[in-house]
Amino acid sequence: MQTRTRSLLYGASAAIVLLLLIAIGSRGFHWFDATLIGYAVGTVFAVAAVTYKYTFWIARPPTGRYWRRSWQMFFSFANFRRYTVLIPKAIITDLFTQDFIRKRGWYRWVMHQCLFWGVILSCAITFPLTFGWLRFTQTVTGAYQIWMVGFPFVSFPADSLFGFLLFHALDFTAALLLIGLVLAFHRRFHDLAVIAVQRFRFDLMPLVLLLAIALTGLALTADSAWLGGAYYWFISLTHQIVVVLWLISLPFGKFFHLVERPATVGVTLYTQITRDEAMQPCARCGTEFATVRFIRDLKQTLADVGEDYTLPAAAANIAVAEQPANTDALWWQDLCPACKRVMRGQAMMATISPEGNQFL
Template sequence: MKREINTDMARSRPAELATVIAIISAVVLMLLIFVGSRGMRDFDSALIGYAVATLFAVVALTYRYALWISRPPTWRYFRAGWANFFSWRNFRNYTLLIPKAWWTDIFGQTFILKRGLRRWITHMCIFWGVLLSLAITLPLTFGWLHFTLLPNSQYQLWFFGIPLLIFPISSVIGFAIFHGLDFTALLLMVGLLLALWRRITDAGQLAIQRFGFDLLPLVMLVAISVTGLALTASSSWWGGRFYWFLSLTHQAVVVVWLLSLPFGKFFHIIERPASIGVSLYQTVNQDMEHYDIRPQTGRCRRCGQELPSEQFVQDLQAVLGDLGQHYDLGGDRGALQEYCPTCKRVLRGEAYYQLMGKRFL
């Protein structure tokens, strides 16, 4: 009974810490909205639905991310990644590693290019379409970014209450600024159409995909893009017809999408930057002296193949210990982590054969 109580307490601590961090993130965001909108003077009340949904999404994302980070395997990678990042020796030896990892893993996503050019184009269009759309929408929603009309048909751009730029309404700059969300919607649509085409034609995807997890997020993004482009068409070509209905529909779909972010497929966008720390961890450890299990060898107990670095093996054993999983083989055979992957499979096969005899074959 006492052990069960201690286990429940250990499980509740990460949730309590995640709750505190989520509340702090909400307070910080509300303060930034208040300050950035100059005491709510620049806040557009018509966008309050977007703002409230974004606030709830930030709280849920922070809560789930904090829980994810607190898991034993993730926390060890996370902690080791930051320790390697702030190491002066690593900075001197791997100065270009972090910028390169940001390009290959995040901004350029070149690892997807190895799977095919069309898949890479699909991911890039969706990634940059969503990212650029949020970069425009969120500052407008929070009142950080707004425009004021000046004489002679000019606009003044403000950011956090600071005047930045004056431009003519009919200029190229003005057209690009006021149609920025249209450009990002078109970019997003290219990626979405490619993704949906693959989802409905690829036999492998049809066999394993789930509508709620794999297709619904894409459908919602299509709805956001189409209704957003329709708003521009209504104001520019249709004389404002259907604008109220389109704006309400657009806002409702965006709010649902924002609220679904912490619980759906697109949460991996939030998780992905952590791969930078993993890349640094792996690179640093590959260059370290290999783990010595036999004296002066650092090789598998059975076949002699080189094993990963000492830190990697020690972290693996520590994580398994945190999870209550112990793989001591008994006698002088050591632990399962002291064998290479091939020999682990051989040991497992031998154990099955000893247990089942000829029935195993």
């Protein structure tokens, strides 16, 4: 209960901080566009819910231990000198290029890249506009002036190539998103392995909402360009509704892994650094099979969640070199995978007959 309450407080604090940033960036809401208030309210609720779920997630013993260890290693000057390029490389390969997906197949990689960059770039454009941090004004010469958090940034002719690309940036990201969505729906409707395990609310509904967002967003441009804005109010309201629904569903659906994914950089850091540390020998055969730090963290995590994986040393007929401080028994995690299989087999044979293995 304390963890949940703490996460609720973090979520409320994140929402308050975002509201303060909106007020500061829009100069006391002076440049805040009231017609976009639905997006802003949905974003505030989404930030609160995402923060709540994320802090609750990292409060779990396994995630929390990885989280703390990762930051300890990140702020270590010795590690920084030895692994200077590790973090930038992990950020690029794990987050931006997603090489781990490319190894599973080019189809899935292209699909994920289109979805990832379509969502990220759309959010990077939409949120500053919604919060009043980014706005456009027209100068006396007819050029457009970009303002960032109340400060003039750059001006450009409205009919320039830069202006065209800037004004249609969300159309380009929507088109990129549509490519990823077409590939995703094709895979989910034709891949039998995916069909067998997918769930409508968790797997399909976020994609449906993204499809509605992309189509209604493109429809706004089409209505303005070809229909003279005849249906602009209805389309914009529909677009705002589906965007708010997607934002609110973000913490509870498949796309929450967009928020979780950066934490995997810490896992990469943990794995790489501990690889060069002292190894843990098996308590039965002496074979080194994992790092001492990993086994120690694993034992502490199991103890935190109330799991007891201790074995009597006498029953295993093992001389234990290093025992946990809080027990006189051998930990199952002190054994290598091969010895675990042997001991499981011995236990099964002992269960079949007290005389031992009758098949040999």
